[in-house]
Structures are given as structure tokens and as C-alpha cells.
């Protein structure tokens with residue numbers, strides 16, 4: 447099939463949650479002007495880093511203003527999300543060494559995949575993930591990329607709402623000073639998640655532009671840093687095992703002694719870290735890690751906004767962001783695991799409820815994380831709505847009714863998903879085994895294979911063979927993870943990672 451000429455609409459707006467470009471600068475009019483100028487002057491195969499010699503404006507003349515440091519911050523922010531909460535559980539099911547090996551592999555592969563994206567975009571002058579799909583495979587390629595991005599963002603939003611469902615009842619319980627979790631509606635996560643969606647998230651999602659809300663994504667990164675500090679601090683203040691209430695179990699002193707002895711032996715075994723573990727839950731490790739490292743749809747928009755852009759500079763930015771997140775992810779997983787060992791839940795923050803529900807530090811972390819995820823949901827909803835609008839209602843005038851209906855429908859679906867999802871592991875697992883491997887491994891590799899001209903790199907050249915191997919690896923990981931997850935569900939062990 448002939449590669450289609452790049453005459454598609456290009457919107458220089460992000461696909462996810464980095465702050466720049468979400469501000470009013472990226473108005474539809476500005477976008478359309480750029481598209482118009484692009485339509486007039488796009489030259490096939492022209493590198494976007496070269497300034498167009500023609501006098502006519504060109505979309506690649508768009509001058510980025512973001513500094514190196516700010517771009518590292520934006521990309522780190524795009525990487526960091528709820529995935530960090532699942533990593534300690536992944537470590538409990540792989541052991542420290544195997545976890546470190548897999549985390550390193552996913553981080554390195556993630557960086558290689560960005561290299562493929564940057565190289566492909568350099569050849570054709572495209573700065574949007576979906577557009578690469580269009581350039582490589584025409585409309586099916588564009589739709590596949592848009593679908594994967596939409597699914598990934600829906601997964602991210604569901605995980606954020608799941609955090610609201612599991613953490614908000616605990617915050618309210620602490621504020622009301624209630625020792626026990628009662629069945630009152632205000633302690634029911636399902637009601638609370640609907641309440642927050644209707645009263646906070648929906649009104650924000652109805653705004654026409656994100657405006658200053660875009661800045662709040664920087665706030666979420668700070669919250670996750672705060673979360674990490676608390677996890678490290680708590681490791682040294684939470685006893686292992688958690689004190690058991692054995693005297694309640696029996697009034698007999700000799701039985702208490704016996705029980706104590708048994709508890710001590712079990713405790714020694716329980717509180718010893720494992721370096722290499724394999725069990726049914728190990729299957730979730732790669733999907734959790736893949737989910738945690740997804741930021742690929744954001745790379746090209748961040749590249750667009752970069753001051754004095756070059757592929758090398760953008761690759762440095764990506765490597766640095768991945769390295770910083772790699773360290774943060776490893777520390778969060780390690781200290782979370784070393785606090786609770788095999789008792790850690792698939793949503794780490796929820797596990798601290800076992801220690802002391804009234805702990806002030808954990809309460810502050812919960813409030814911070816809850817605020818961050820609540821503000822991030824509308825930010826992630828915007829590009830999903832844009833994708834739906836582009837696919838279903840292309841070239842139609844803005845309509846408030848459609849704008850509101852899509853937001854309401856999306857939020858309703860995500861609420862239903864979250865209410866019926868047994869645990870956050872299901873969300874990490876399904877999204878991490880479907881859209882994440884597509885976005886990280888498969889699409890960048892096959893887009894690269896199609897986009898780089900054979901005159902430049904023949905089909906049998908090393909970079910292209912490597913890219914194909916990368917796609918095959920992604921496909922393998924995807925099928926393996928999905929099969930193991932389905933087997934886990936069918937055999938009924940899927941509840942292990944539950945956070946309740």
C-alpha cells in the first residue's frame with residue numbers, strides 16, 4: 447500500500463496531562479490557522495527542524511518556547527500517575543531482583559521506543575502520535591493510534607476514580623473520628639465517586655478550555671513526590687508484622703505463649719524480603735510497569751513546544767525523565783514492599799489503613815493524592831473527547847450540547863467501570879496488557895518500519911530488523927500478559943490483589 451501523502455489535520459495539542467499547550471494558547475482558531483498554513487505549504491518528506499525556505503507560513507515554523515528543564519518536568523509529569531501505587535504489589539509478586547530487572551528493561555525499552563518515534567517524526571515532520579499512524583498506514587493507522595490513546599486515557603481516568611473510591615471513605619472516616627467503617631452512604635466509595643464526578647469533575651470537564659487547570663498537572667507530580675517521601679518515612683516507623691491482637695483470641699495464658707511463639711516464627715518468615723518470586727500474580731508485573739511508563743502520546747507535543755528543538759535534545763529530555771521516574775518508581779516499590787511485604791495491596795496507599803487509620807501524615811498524603819487525581823481526570827478527559835469528536839464529528843462546528851453530552855457519557859461509563867471493577871489491579875492489568883504495549887512497543891516500531899524510506903534504510907537493515915523484533919516482543923508480551931490475566935480471572939484467584 448502506498449503511504450498516504452501527509453495532508454491530514456494536525457493539532458498541536460497534547461494527548462494527556464502535561465500542562466503546556468493546555469493553556470488557552472492552544473485555541474481551536476490558532477490550531478486551525480496552523481492547519482491551514484500546513485495544508486498550503488506541506489512538502490512531503492521535509493524535515494520539520496529545517497526552517498521552510500518558502501515565504502509562506504508553515505506549521506513547522508511554530509516556535510517552541512519551553513526550556514530543557516521545563517520539558518523534563520512536563521514529560522515526567524506525563525509519565526507519573528496512578529501506576530506508582532501498583533508497583534509495590536508488583537514487587538511483592540516478583541521479588542526485589544526480578545522486579546529491578548523488569549523495571550530496568552521496561553524503562554530502557556520505553557526510551558528506545560521514544561527514539562523510534564522521534565526518528566519517524568523527523569523524516570516526515572509530524573508532531574502528533576496519531577499522525578504518524580496516518581502517515582504509515584493511512585486512516586486505519588490513525589484510527590488504531592487514536593483508539594489506543596483513548597483506551598489508555600480511559601484506563602488512567604478509571605484508575606484515578608478508583609483511588610477516589612478507595613481513599614475518600616477513609617479520609618471521611620478519619621475526619622469524623624469513626625473507629626469502624628459503618629455502612630452509611632457517606633462512607634460508601636461507590637456513592638462518593640459518583641458525588642465527586644457530578645459535583646467537581648463534570649463541571650470542570652464542561653469548560654471549553656482547560657485554562658489554569660492545566661497547571662494542576664504539575665501539582666500532581668508534587669503530590670506523588672510527597673507520597674514517595676511518606677512511603678520511605680513510614681518504612682522506618684511501621685513495625686513488621688503489624689501488632690496482632692492475640693489476647694482477644696483466648697484468655698488462656700499458656701495458649702497465649704504458644705500463639706506468641708508461633709506468631710514470632712511466622713513473623714520472621716513474613717518479614718524477610720524475597721529476591722525472586724513467581725506466582726499467579728506475577729503476570730500483572732509487566733502490565734503494571736508498562737502502564738506506569740506510558741507517556742508516548744505526549745512526547746511529540748512536548749517536542750513541538752521545545753525551544754531550539756533537535757532530536758538529540760528531545761532524546762536527552764526523554765532519557766532524563768525516564769531515569770528520574772525509574773528511580774522514583776523503584777524507591778516507592780521497594781519501601782512500600784519493605785513496609786508490608788506480602789501484605790501489600792494492589793493500591794499501596796490503601797494498605798496504610800491497616801496500620802493506623804488516624805495517622806496524620808497518611809491523612810495528608812491521602813488528601814493530596816485525592817486532590818491531584820480529581821483535578822487530573824478532566825485534564826485527561828479533554829483529549830479523549832477531542833479524539834471522539836475528530837473520529838465521529840469531523841469538520842463540524844463546536845456545539846455545547848455535543849461537548850456536554852460526550853463528557854457526561856464518558857464520565858458515566860468510567861463511573862460504571864469503577865463501581866463494578868473488583869480492584870485497581872484489573873484496570874492496571876487490562877490497560878497495561880492492551881493499549882500500553884501498543885503505544886510503547888508495537889505502534890512506534892511498525893510506524894518506524896513503514897515511515898523510514900527504504901532508500902534510507904532498506905527493509906533488511908539492522909535498525910529496521912531491530913524495530914520489527916521490538917514489535918514482535920510487544921506482541922508477545924501483550925498475548926502472554928492477557929492470557930495469564932484471563933487464566934487468573936477464570937481460576938478465581940483474581941481477588942488476591944483487592945484493596946478491600
Ligand SMILES: NC(=O)C[C@H](N)C(=O)O
Pocket residue numbers: 462524525526527528529530598599602737738739740741
Ligand atoms: N500516562 C498514563 O497513561 C499513565 C501513567 N503513566 C500512570 O502511571 O498513571
